[in-house]
Amino acid sequence: MSHKVTIADIARELNLTGATVSRALNNRKGTSEDTRKLVQAAAERMNYHRDRIAYSLRAGRTNIIGVIIPSAEINFFGSVIHGIENMANNHGYNVLIYQSNELPEFEQKGISTFLGSRVDGILASVAKETTNFRHYLEIKERGLPLVFFDRANDSLNIPSVVVDDYKGAYYATEHLIHQGYQRIAHIAGQQHLKIFRDRLEGYKAALSANNMSIEDDLIYNGNVSIEAGRQAIRHFLELSNPPDAVFAVEDFSALGAIKELKDRQIIIPADFGVVGFANEAFGEHITPSLSSIDQQTVQMGKEAFKLLLELIEEGKGAVKYNTKSKIILEPVPVFRQSSQRRG
């Protein structure tokens, strides 16, 4: 059980004082080369690890950042965490995780424990159900660095890293047009979420830019689920003038669309084109493979950490929140079988 070894232990061992040992360990100037070596050897030998709790209390910083995500079970967030943690690790930071499970109460609780834990900064992706952002503003008021990723709220003037949803949707729709589809529909997501609104806008813009009309009948308001995708197709096919392609707001509704089309013996992509959004893992493996828009998840995590780190270092207690610090990642189209009927 060998009592945890502290600086005092090393000092006693070497007939020195704690201060000297501390200086030697941290290579502070004002220590002779000799004692420095002596101390470091002893530390090694005695298997000393600096106590970060004590250090943090003293230094006023923990080298820990807190990350709030809706759920670690969602692929997307696992991937972002991967980017965040690796980058953080490179810079000497550790990552504390908290899941909101999409509920604002949990978000609030997570923020509260993060504040108590004295994390040096917070990265967050907002829960779907969150409409009141008071708890996020509290972070800001405390002068603690905060960066949103993916699910941001622009009106709060908080830095963020997001993918360009508008552009991604534009690419997807334009691609369908280039593939010769004549009537392109859209399966939309919940419109109270900005990311889904942006995708709808991108879809519309691409149509307009190509002199195609925007028709309400061709925009199905669902949610992000396989079932919504099936329902959308049922709705579309009942129209007197049905579409021949669809851009779905994300991959699961695209998947539902594909399933429904296959059930109805409609050939993809020859008779009907489908593009999703998110580039989920399954897309590559289904038949036909799903065209989609990659969101640069790992990159997003890395950028988010880097931005947070800048704020931490620049800030030192007084962070300047300016809207300038908004990083918009370029979405990457991944076009596969479900939409390619040319070439």
Next chain:
Amino acid sequence: MSHKVTIADIARELNLTGATVSRALNNRKGTSEDTRKLVQAAAERMNYHRDRIAYSLRAGRTNIIGVIIPSAEINFFGSVIHGIENMANNHGYNVLIYQSNELPEFEQKGISTFLGSRVDGILASVAKETTNFRHYLEIKERGLPLVFFDRANDSLNIPSVVVDDYKGAYYATEHLIHQGYQRIAHIAGQQHLKIFRDRLEGYKAALSANNMSIEDDLIYNGNVSIEAGRQAIRHFLELSNPPDAVFAVEDFSALGAIKELKDRQIIIPADFGVVGFANEAFGEHITPSLSSIDQQTVQMGKEAFKLLLELIEEGKGAVKYNTKSKIILEPVPVFRQSSQRRG
């Protein structure tokens, strides 16, 4: 910026002393009802949050556990983390994450920072490349609670939570037999990993129990990848007496097998049955949908935390590591189209 409010601030405000405030806040006995109310109201009003760093230094515990995973990008681990974090949260613990990226050096580094961070316990899933377990033993020697999940090492006498790989493989193989397949092959994984060895054993046992012979030609030694699955099928179909079904060590090799069989116009499941292992998300959506064995990931995370918590609470500095504490979860068969040709 309002200087962070501390116990001293509240004490000053109320003309009390820090000790009293502390007692009142924590509902310690030996405080009058009146002052208690007074203090708690003031704390609320002044927006006081207890500083966990200072508390931890004093108390010798952080209420933080460290979790080492190979990569957050792997679905499986995201899902386990989900279970761990939710359960930890319920019990007042926070979760620090560290990715080994499958490298023992990183594992070592993670453990080192966890020790420095004075986490109350560690959960770990061993990196593929790890062969020397010295760093894990160090945790044990320090008396810090440690629990392995999924990728464990039984010879170290460290508690663990795993799924019963042997049984899962047995179920999978037996199922194929019950479906009337005559010659059942196996795509094996790297045999230096226990989980893969166990699956091979389960496969063999099921064959033997059903009076079917075990043939070396029907066991393909690959790794866990789509390409390995394809290669295995190529190998099997070249045999003079080829198999008519395969149990793959995990879903990606099963996927490769399915792709190769489809390319060769072999009908699944009528002419060839396929079962995988892991129940990855894509399995449900491919055509034909993939039969697999679910590993109870979320449950695994929950059990792992619960076991760790027991060790933490029982231990209080002197943990008893006994082999008794090994939790083996029941694998859950999920049979879909790729293997069902009856009923």
Next chain:
DNA sequence: CTGAAAGCGCTAACAG
């Protein structure tokens, strides 16, 4: 019931 004092382990300021 409340106050004074000490200490968790570390580092920075000030002396020597």
Next chain:
DNA sequence: CTGTTAGCGCTTTCAG
């Protein structure tokens, strides 16, 4: 170059 002292914010003796 090294030692002494103090303090980060909290809780827990021990007195009063």
